Amino acid sequence: MSIIQTKNVKKWFGDFQALKGISMDVAEGEVLVIAGPSGSGKSTFIRCINRLEQHQEGQIIVDGIELTNDLKNIEAIRSEVGMVFQSFNLFPHLTVMQNITLAQIWVRKKNRSEAEEKAMELLERVGIPEQAQKFPGQLSGGQQQRVAIARALAMEPKIMLFDEPTSALDPEMIKEVLDVMKELANSGMTMIVVTHEMGFAKEVADRVMLFDDGMLVEENTPEEFFNNPKSDRTKLFLSQIL
Amino acid sequence: MVDLIKKNSKLLRESLFSSVGSSVLTIATTYLVINFFRGMLGFALTSDKDWLAVLNNMQLYMVQAYPEEDFIRVWLSVGLTFVLAGLSIGIWRSDDRVKSSQVFNSLFKGGLGVLFFTIIAPTNSSFMGNDGSVITEEVFSMDTRLGILIPVAIFCAIFFSLRFTNIDFSVNSSDMVFFYLFIPVALLWFIKLPTIQLDQNNERIIPDPVMPIAETTKIPWTVIFVSFLVSYFVGMYLKNIKSIKSIMSLSWFLLPLLIFSWIFKKPQIDMSVVLGSDLPVFGVFLLWGFLVITFVNNTIFKKYYSAYLGVTFLLTLVGVFSGLPMLAKTCLLLIALFSVVVPAVSTSSQGKRSLLIVWAVALVTLTFLLRGGASDSGIVVPGSSIFGGFSLTWLLAIFGTYVSFPLGVLLALGRNSKLPIIRIVCTGIIELTRSVPYITWLFFASVTLAVFLPAGVEFNLIVRVLMVTAFFSGAYFAENIRGGLQSIPKGQYEAADAIGMSPFQKISLIIMPQALRAVIPTLVSSAITAFKDSSLVTIIGLFDFLTIGKTVIGNQSIPVNFVGHDRENLIFVAIVYWIFTFTLSRRSMKVEKKLGLGER
């Protein structure tokens, strides 16, 4: 049973076509890694899945709900999909604790003590419970990204989207974020990860996809993708990146 | 000590006489500055200036023609403000400490300043008579000069030497406020100056009897000072009570409304109406609010919440156009809005309690304002309006900011909106408002606005000015806030969307707090500009602080002839404005620094 289904998704920015018909399925509990050169439409694609961008043609169905202009469907899908951004996008005027409890209280209507309990639990899971009362500006990049993951998890999503979560980090911090993501993957979360970390893809991914010029070029298991790629474009991409 | 002098002289040489050009600049500037102050002192001291024109008109300056038997209302307002200020300083008491050496140093410097002016003050000064002839007279005799110089020099020497002794203590910087206030209050009792007194025939007693400067006001001021001090200690005691800070903020928010109604009206309330109509309405809505707060998160009620909201809004719509009393209409509107907010807050017992308090306070205030507002006033003022002098200036400044700020927020959001029509309309309003000077808007208020109002509707000129001011400073606030909104990265919007926040939550919880924090300095300077601009109402004939000084006293001939003494009054007015704006801008700089620290 696939939890995300897209059929022939197309998207234009004015004259420029960013997505040229993407069709794919993601099964529940699957970890999907999307790779590709910059400007290939991979970020645009996952941003379409929780409606940060609007697709113009085709269908996106998340957990049986089709993503349309209907306000109710958009709300329903957003509550099932969590997202982690390249630039963290933590709220700088709130403490780490407030960052994580805010949506629980205002969107999920939990009471404060419940929300704080949940937040502490998640902070322990991502390994930084001692930072709860600090402001995001006082944390390192890696710690900020882990808070961002905790913030997304606090909404208890079924699916997590990662938009280049490690691109803005120093090398020594990348590992701590990837560790959290691995742990998350092992716990059975459905994940779509846009990343250049091929090591992560080899180790954790169930499937790897290559986007180029708004099209899905290759879709394969990690072993096949890295050792025995089908298309020439993939070979070229791998030779440049490895 | 020798080292200190050496170090200072080296500094002096480096900063003042480092090169030939610098030396020339130093000498030229010093010459200019000294001559400027000499001229100013000479100007102020010549016998054609009558400073009694300022001193004798303090009441006019403060409240213009407000009836004397109702002064207690003014005093109570001032007292209440000071009590709130005392409480707030106590609650937000800072931990910064001021060292004794700092205090000594500033006292020493103050003394030096007095010495400087005493030394440079000119012995003779001249002024021009009406016929163009120059009259020269002695304005500052050697005796007076020495009489000031010697004690002040001793004063300076004491504090200078105190810096080098072992006396070392520190004072809490909040406590210093009382020290600063204590001095003027104490001086009210001791300083004596010639004052104008009239005998039975309403003739001026000559020579002017020497009396304490604040014969009539020293007791109220002392009482206010004492209650300020008491409330400071009470505030320190209350510090640890939960949610006291939000209660204080709310009180500050309500204070201007209260004072406004207090000074504006002595309501002649018909008790039968209160008991017969207001009290039942009040009770019904209090109960309604209580029920909503208690049961809104109940599972059964939750199911029908949308239906309840629909019915409430329908009732409101019907109620507003029906013949219900004004209070009931307003309460209906309020309960409808209240019902929307309640479910989010009323999740814990603590939240429920505070909600109930807010609701009760809101109802009481509303009832009071509406009943008071609808009744006749017992205060009768000869002339145009109740507000005049400094109270009018204050009213314009505070209410201008008060009303225009929310408007500015709305306009800024509108201009930043993705919806094209709303954006274009808001941009149009902002740009049109800003394109014309404030004074033309004031003329609009005084002569044109009435044309657009429905026949029979008339507003007091002050109210019309307030309406126009709200729009004018609102547009400026909007531009400031828009600057803040633009400084917020797109990612913040996306992150809020991604965790499922509604647009309203996104703006009020994520975007606005950050945007406002980013523009606090510009907002404060806009507020200061609004305060200074309030002086323009003098052009359309309102009796504000400036009008009193420039026009009213300048044309005063009864009981004493002060015609032509507007220069002294202008200087006084300038000094008062200066004190307020200068303090405000300095305070805001400090607050800004503090906030900057808390943020990162």
Place this chain on the structure above:
Amino acid sequence: MKNTLKILSFFRNVVFLKWSSQIVFLVGLLYIIWSYIQNAVVNLEQTNIAFSWGWLGETPGVSIAEGMYTLPNSGRQMLQVGMLNMLRVTVTGIFAATFLGTFLGIARLSKNYIVEKTSTGLLEVVRNVPLLVQIFFFQAFVLTFPRLEVSDAGTYNFHVSAKGIAFPWLNRQPTAYLFWVYLLVILILANRIYKWRVKILEREGRETRPFLWSIGIFIGLLIAGWYGGYRVMGVIGFLAKYISTGVDLLPAIFYQTLFSSIAVFIGFRSTKKFIDTKKSEEAQGIYSDDDYFKIILNVIVVLLVVVLMFSSVGLGLSNFLVGDEIVFKADWGVPQFFDGVNNKLYWNPEAKIVLDAQLDGMKRADIINWIAVPGTEVTKGDVVAIATAKDLKGDLNQEISIYAKYTGVIEEVFVSNGDTVKVDEKTYDIRVTDSKPLELSRPRVEQIGTTSFKKYAVGYGKSLSVGYFAIWLGVVLYTAIFISEVVRAGIMAVSKGQSEAGLSLGLGRGALLRLVVLPQAIRVMLPPMGNQYLNLAKNTSLGIAVAYPEIVAVGQTLYNQEGQTLPVFLIWMAFYSTVSLTISTIINYYNRKMKIVER
């Protein structure tokens, strides 16, 4: 069931919500505006003051204290006086405030303790006191001086009284306009020469002394111009006359079509250009709502112009061009000043003179006979013309002589329609142009007619009224203080490394500031500087408080006279918007230019 669900989901559609909410908002807004206008119509009907623009053409019957015309013959002319008075303060004020502000800003960064503290002290005083109080103070300062009446009539080097301040000044003579044009032309010429020499320098690598060349030629031409050469520019007047005659010959429909097609052409070209820029790779062909709005606006403006051109407005404009007005203007209006080449006598028997002071109830005079002929030599005081003075109704009343104001050869004699002529003991001076376009003169105090009142003579030195002095000094000082903050911030924004690099190259402190720091700081300073200029322009409206007749004061006088508050308010709005827009356009132009240099 399914259908109702569909309808429900339609109402939840975000696109529908977005547009429906906006339309509801717009309709609501329009309704409110409409109801207020409705109120206005009803109210105006009741007070019997219908909204009209008719007063623009009527004689207001009030005088203005200072300005181009002191006795305006129409509401329109009166407003013009107000606008010019406002611009006079604004333009000179902007230059003075920039200069003073830059100076103060640099002083605040000085290492010299006293200089720094003094300028900071000045800043804190001026910034924290309301501008209006300061203006009142400056006014009170001048009013401290004794009344003008206690001074003897005569010529002074410098004179201060409760009526204002007077000092020597280069006063322009009727041909000064020619000289300004000449100056502009030789400035451009000097600039071109500089560029030409630099080009040679770059191409051939030899020292060509471009600065010396351009300044030398400029000074040479300036001297030549001062001694009469400027009259070469008279050719412009010559051309203007022919062009205006030519314009007169073509039919009205020609102009209507011409202007419409120009509008269509410009609209089409700017839209096309706009679309082309959006097609570039950077922009990716993405149009925002703003862009669509701009395109739609373009179309609307073009359509509006075309419709206007073929309505009564366009017809009126074309008739104006075809009628005699332009030719008349070329003869009597501005271009007459360009008529330096043919040195002919202007004698229009219809010419009217507005007398600048009342002479036994007389307000204007008609020339009936010119005695002086060009080429003859006159000494000061000779009779040059005979005129009849009339009162406002035009009844013939008495004959007056017009005297020469200067000694010299008469090159031309003219009195243009509505020109002001001086009163001196029941006789009138007429100026004789001599070869200099500007003349240095000292202020003169003179009696007004036979009354005991005195005034500063017009055309002798320069006298600033109390109002002008107070408002000018007020806005200049106030704006200069804010500009000094801008300058200080701008200089501090230039990184320390830049200064160090400059110093390591061996530049002195002055040269460092001039060559390295200021050019970079200006880039940061321009936008806030523009805001200060806008504030200055708006603050001139406080002139009304000190009886300086700028546009707001004049507007108020007018609506007190006519009761037309709404039209006056609209005129204020249009005028201030135009001024603001002009200032910000100029600032934006320089801003863009600076940015291009940066790349």
